Amino acid sequence: MTRTFLSLSVAAGVALAPAFAAPALAQDSASAEVTFTKDIAPILQRSCQKCHRPDALAPMSLIDYEEVRPWARAIKQRTGLRDKQGVMPPWFIEKDIGIQGFKNDPSLSEEEIEKIAVWADNGAPRGDPADMPPPVAFIDVDEWEIGEPDLIISSPSVQVAGEQPDWWGAIGEVQTALAEDRYVAAVEYKEVTEHRGSGGRDTVGALFVFHHATMGVVDPAASEEEQARARLGGWPVHEVGRNADYFNPEAGRRMPASARIVFNNTHLHANGADTTAHLDVGFKFHPRGYEPTLNERGINWAIVDIDLEAMDPDQQLETFFVVPEPLKMTIFEPHLHAPGVRMCLEAIWGRTREMLNCAGYDHGWVRVYTYEDDTAPLLPAGTILRLVGYFNNSPSNPNVPDPRNWSGDGQRSVDQMFINLARGIYLTEEEFAEEIAARREKLGIERGDLVVGCPLCGLFEETPAETDASE
Ligand code: HEC
Structure with missing residues (x-):
């Protein structure tokens, strides 16, 4: 392994590379049987059941042993894809290169992927029912990942015929009744089906007709030119299968009083059933009085x-x-x-x-x-x-x-x-220097360390030891 890797693993706290972890695991799994109740259920609870439960996005529920057992081989196959197309959970960051450490990362560790494989290859045993972890209390499908939004706006409704060509265009705008400027901490989109006719397709995305939508937030008090620019978008874009967006905590986005929310560029896609739908957009605000110190x-x-x-x-x-x-x-x-x-x-x-x-x-x-x-x-x-x-x-x-x-x-x-x-x-040069100093301190970076993503982190002069010049 190169020095880059070693320093990174210390500095950024990444897990050991698979090459290191695998031999240890092979011994473990030989000595202790991997079972559903003890080993697999906790993984499914953490990384799969959010989608794989009744009435959620995924095609089958993966909660009880009886539900999971028929899918054992498919689960081994999908989780074993690691960062490739088709992997479950859908998260594609390659773990053997680059920066590790992302917010809300649902992906499985190398050890968990191995455990699933061993379990499936051993005939997917149930194990001791007493080992089964208590079920997870789910938020309702209609609840929001960002928590209860402070403001929810609904886009204009669209009608998409079961078989129609893709369509792009503006679907209109919505006037908020926001009485004062607020700063947004997080945004989440949901497609809401108002009516769905018979038929439909079986492909991913077939639950939905919005393939993407851009969103612009227009300040009615701004200049004509600024309003025109804001109409073009610039806020996080909705996409099928998209997770919520959290802004940097110090860089909340301003939502002006009486803002108009504009959906200027929408891509609609037929799903095989005549469908009427709209987007709900949930905004989580920072507390009143919050002022951003950074501009993301x-x-x-x-x-x-x-x-x-x-x-x-x-x-x-x-x-x-x-x-x-x-x-x-x-x-x-x-x-x-x-x-x-x-x-x-x-x-x-x-x-x-x-x-x-x-x-x-x-x-x-x-x-x-x-x-x-x-x-x-x-x-x-x-x-x-x-x-x-x-x-x-x-x-x-x-x-x-x-x-x-x-x-x-x-x-x-x-x-x-x-x-x-x-x-x-x-950042200004001063802010940048402060960020680097804080990171050195927090991660214990030493002079000469190579920290991927921070070329200046390991470049600094050793503070000279206190010497007594009078001697
Ligand atoms: C974000 C939602 C989501 C998460 C999280 C998720 N899945 Fe899925 N899963 C889906 C959807 C939707 C499909 C069907 C479309 C596809 O294959 O991409 C699917 C498909 C599958 C399939 C293939 C089913 C088939 O018909 O062959 C397997 C197996 C699977 N998931 C297992 C898992 C496991 C195991 C986990 C956790 C380690 C997981 N999924 C996490 C949404 C999810």
Whole structure:
């Protein structure tokens, strides 16, 4: 292992790499039988049952042994995909490279994946019923991941015929009755079906007709120009399978009094049944009197002209971005379309070149990855960010409807996108130095340590020992 890895594991608290963990586990599993009640149920409770329970998103419930047993082999297969398309739970960060430490990470440890495999291969034994953990109290399907919102707004309703072409456009706007400015801590979208006719498809996303929706928050007191810009969006985008968005605690987003919420760019997609639906958007506010001290915003990339060949499983695109001011990057969000299978983000600073993160990609599951406060990349001005997208436009990618087609840029899922919807906070040099000093202190970083994502963290002069000059 390289020094980079070792320092990172100490500094950022990452789990030991699989290469280290596997031999120890092989011994453990040989000596103690892996059972459903003792070993598997706790994993399912933590990482699966949120979706795999009655009336939730997933196709089957994974609560009781009787429900889980028939799926043992499928569970082994899906969890064993690790960071690849199809993995369960849907979370694609590669764990053997780059920064580890994201908020609300539901993924399984290498040890848990191994346990599931051993359990399935052993005939998926139930084990001692006394080992069964108490059931998890679920929030209602209608409840919100961010907690009870302080403001819920409903978009205008849309009607989508069972069989109609994809549609893009504006669906209107909503006037809030907000009496004063507030700052938003978290946002969550929900698609609400008002009416659903008979029929329908069996594919992922088939419960939904909104494939994406952008949201703009317009301040009626702002200048015409600012209002026009705000209408374009700029708030987190809704996507099928999207999790909630939490803003950096010091960078709450302003929701002005009497704000108008504008849905200017919506993608509707037929699901086989005549459907009427709308979006509910829940906003969690900071307490009154809160003032943000930081400004989190989108980090924009050059868009490349996309040119994907037909029937080619292994294609790459890259694009670069030079960080203009010291940056704390708070969010990594690969956004590709159907052929997309992976994205990597690399930072180049001086002679240092390091991979910040790689993640698999599955267009059925668009995920946003929010760094923990002490793992968020701290990048000096002038850092070059290199983004690489990997595309499989061939029959081995089940997300692609017809890989015999060439494809280029566009809005439809069968057209292409290649974007990192990154967010971050530009800092002054002083704020940046403070962030780095705080991280050194918190993680016990020593001079010369290489900390992935923070090229300056290990670069500092040793404080000279107290010497008595008079001697
Ligand atoms: C965010 C919601 C969510 C979470 C969390 C989740 N699943 Fe799923 N799961 C789904 C949905 C939706 C599908 C069907 C679509 C698909 O395959 O992507 C699915 C499909 C599956 C399948 C394939 C079913 C089939 O028909 O072959 C298995 C097996 C599975 N999940 C197991 C798990 C396990 C085990 C976990 C936890 C380790 C888990 N899932 C976590 C939503 C979820």
